[in-house]
Amino acid sequence: MAFLNFLKPKNQLEEGGRTAAPVQEDPGEPEKLCPNCRRSIPVSRLWADHLVCACGHHFRMNARQRIALVADKGSFRELFATVRGGDPLLFPGYPEKAQTARNASGEQEAVICGTALIEGRKTCLFVMEPGFMMGSMGSAVGEKIARLFEYALDRRLPVIGYTVSGGARMQEGLLSLMQMAKTSAAVKRHCDAGLLYIAVLTDPTTGGVTASFAMEADILLAEPGATIGFAGARVVEQTTRKALPKGFQTAEFLLEHGFIDQIAPRGGQTALLGELLRLHIGG
Amino acid sequence: MSGPTPYEAVKLARDNGRPTGLDYIHNVFQGFLEFHGDRRYSDDPAVVGGVAWLGSQPVTVIATEKGHTAKDRSRRNFGAPHPEGYRKALRLMKQAEKFGRPVICFVDTSGAYCGIGAEERGQGQAIAENLMELSTLCVPVISVLIGEGGSGGALALALADRVWMLENAVYSVISPEGCASILWKDASKAETAAASLKLTARDARRLGVVEKVLSEQNLGKPAFYRGLGNLLRRELEALSADPELIGKRYARFRAFGTNTLKEQP
Ligand SMILES: [Zn+2]
Numbered sequence: 001m002a003f004l005n006f007l008k009p010k011n012q013l014e015e016g017g018r019t020a021a022p023v024q025e026d027p028g029e030p031e032k033l034c035p036n037c038r039r040s041i042p043v044s045r046l047w048a049d050h051l052v053c054a055c056g057h058h059f060r061m062n063a064r065q066r067i068a069l070v071a072d073k074g075s076f077r078e079l080f081a082t083v084r085g086g087d088p089l090l091f092p093g094y095p096e097k098a099q100t101a102r103n104a105s106g107e108q109e110a111v112i113c114g115t116a117l118i119e120g121r122k123t124c125l126f127v128m129e130p131g132f133m134m135g136s137m138g139s140a141v142g143e144k145i146a147r148l149f150e151y152a153l154d155r156r157l158p159v160i161g162y163t164v165s166g167g168a169r170m171q172e173g174l175l176s177l178m179q180m181a182k183t184s185a186a187v188k189r190h191c192d193a194g195l196l197y198i199a200v201l202t203d204p205t206t207g208g209v210t211a212s213f214a215m216e217a218d219i220l221l222a223e224p225g226a227t228i229g230f231a232g233a234r235v236v237e238q239t240t241r242k243a244l245p246k247g248f249q250t251a252e253f254l255l256e257h258g259f260i261d262q263i264a265p266r267g268g269q270t271a272l273l274g275e276l277l278r279l280h281i282g283g
Numbered sequence: 284m285s286g287p288t289p290y291e292a293v294k295l296a297r298d299n300g301r302p303t304g305l306d307y308i309h310n311v312f313q314g315f316l317e318f319h320g321d322r323r324y325s326d327d328p329a330v331v332g333g334v335a336w337l338g339s340q341p342v343t344v345i346a347t348e349k350g351h352t353a354k355d356r357s358r359r360n361f362g363a364p365h366p367e368g369y370r371k372a373l374r375l376m377k378q379a380e381k382f383g384r385p386v387i388c389f390v391d392t393s394g395a396y397c398g399i400g401a402e403e404r405g406q407g408q409a410i411a412e413n414l415m416e417l418s419t420l421c422v423p424v425i426s427v428l429i430g431e432g433g434s435g436g437a438l439a440l441a442l443a444d445r446v447w448m449l450e451n452a453v454y455s456v457i458s459p460e461g462c463a464s465i466l467w468k469d470a471s472k473a474e475t476a477a478a479s480l481k482l483t484a485r486d487a488r489r490l491g492v493v494e495k496v497l498s499e500q501n502l503g504k505p506a507f508y509r510g511l512g513n514l515l516r517r518e519l520e521a522l523s524a525d526p527e528l529i530g531k532r533y534a535r536f537r538a539f540g541t542n543t544l545k546e547q548p
Contacts, residue, residue, distance in 0.1 A: 082546045083544055083546055084544065084545050084546075085543070085544060085545070086543040086544060086545050087543075088490075088540065088543035089480070089481045091479050092475075092479055093466075138540070139540025139541065139544060140540075140544055142539075142540060143540065143541055143544060146537060168434070168435075168456045168457075170456050170457045170462050170465070170480070172456075172540065172543075173456055173479075173480045173481045173490075174454060174455065174456060174480075174481065174482070174486075174487060174490055174492050175490060175492075175539055175543065176456050176540075177435070177438055177454075177455075177456040178438075178492060178536060178539035179539065179540060180410075180414060180435055180438055181418070181438060181442045181536040181539070182536045182537055182539055182540075184411060184414035184415045184418055184442070185414075185419075185442075185532075185533050185536050185537065186537070188416075188418045188419055189419075189533070191415070192419065207435075208434070208456070210407035210408075210411070211395075211407040211408075211410035211411050211414075211435040211439075212410075212435075214407070214411070215405075215407050215408040215411040215412075216411050216412075216415055229402050229406075229407065230395065230401070230402060230406040230407035230410070230435075231395075231397035231401075232397075235397045235461075236397050236398060236399060236402060239397040239398060240397075240398050240399055242399060244399065245399065248399070248402070253403075257403050257404070257405070259408055
């Protein structure tokens with residue numbers, strides 16, 4: 001995962017992500033090329049702007065960075081941190097791939113769950129990790145999501161979730177597919193209890209995650225430019241042999257077609273989530 | 284153990300000569316009345332549904348339909364539903380709930396259609412909504428996988444109290460060709476992928492994903508449909524009498540994969 005190389009090590013991200021870090025212009029420091037405006041941006045500048053380019057392009061962000069950005073300082077309490085997937089089908093190469101993902105991301109699995117305060121309001125929070133097999137959903141991800149909704153139901157807490165996923169994890173076969181049912185059933189129980197669930201869809205959110213808990217929130221937000229869809233664009237192109245419409249499967253495309261509530265630029269997400277939590281007090 | 288290899292099962296499951304959803308509907312039930320449309324956009328011919336009699340019991344039946352003739356297969360999009368198909372199915376499920384009818388689904392699809400219109404009209408959202416609503420539907424639901432069980436597009440009609448599978452049906456998170464091309468950049472490794480994905484009925488039974496594997500002896504013959512009808516009737520009687528139906532459905536799906544996890548100290 002090349003984009004991880006410029007991200008700060010985990011231990012520097014735990015605290016104070018929301019306030020801009022001091023920017024020290026270092027002539028030798030690494031730069032990142034923005035795929036949108038083609039400008040090179042010093043990494044320290046990018047970090048200070050929550051990995052958003054001046055042109056508005058949102059770079060991918062790892063889960064710990066997001067938690068640091070959105071949660072009140074020091075308020076995040078991780079849950080189910082030790083849960084990780086096995087290799088139920090003895091799928092060729094899966095244990096090695098999972099180990100590589102653990103090493104690269106520093107995480108046990110492709111989602112991090114916990115509780116946090118956002119502008120002083122307590123909420124359950126899940127954040128998917130793009131550095132772990134592109135956030136694919138196997139049994140561990142499904143289990144952690146389901147447990148979090150059950151935990152939130154027991155304590156009558158809202159759930160805020162950041163999604164990023166290539167879909168179901170094919171190395172766990174049918175058991176991965178079943179996680180779509182498992183998570184949806186857990187979301188439904190939480191929903192039927194009158195509790196709030198807000199999803200923030202980030203780039204990319206596709207496949208079995210889109211077709212389950214990502215799309216099941218009461219309020220659906222998406223980061224600008226994020227790819228959100230069920231089928232991959234390449235598969236759609238191959239299946240239909242047609243040129244894809246401009247902006248196909250972007251957040252803006254979904255907004256236009258009525259499938260999300262708002263585009264939420266990263267810089268304003270904390271304030272927006274805080275206000276939404278205040279609007280749903282008691283729910 | 285003899286029998287087809289996993290990839291042979293994939294080919295058998297896709298065989299054009301297999302009975303399709305409508306064959307089951309017309310032969311297992313009596314007096315099928317088809318209900319069309321999702322009341323939102325259109326009527327998806329890849330999903331058929333309506334009401335019928337199972338003996339003296341009114342039931343709602345829903346099936347993906349591939350069609351038999353070339354023309355019909357094309358009209359039905361080879362059994363690959365658009366969002367409207369899932370929304371029609373959900374409408375009929377909610378109707379079944381209102382009138383206290385059990386729901387029986389027959390699933391045979393390579394998957395939800397991967398098209399531009401399907402994406403524009405929320406394929407993912409449609410499947411997600413079905414999964415949520417099916418998880419608490421207050422009437423018994425039985426789904427029978429009769430051919431291809433293609434990923435989320437099949438699951439959207441199979442979050443059920445009982446899931447049964449024909450012995451040569453397959454059920455998979457991804458097609459073996461898709462898996463091979465993603466993992467090994469080589470679609471010709473589909474045979475290896477089919478074996479690795481554990482997608483046969485026997486595998487699904489072993490994983491607990493299906494309760495019953497149905498013999499294909501007499502497939503498509505009157506005795507086959509009669510036998511299936513009897514099984515469905517008996518199972519529905521048991522399910523209808525169960526006050527814990529919804530809780531057990533939740534537990535059924537909640538358990539998948541949990542015992543495969545490792546908790547790191
Ligand atoms: Zn830029």
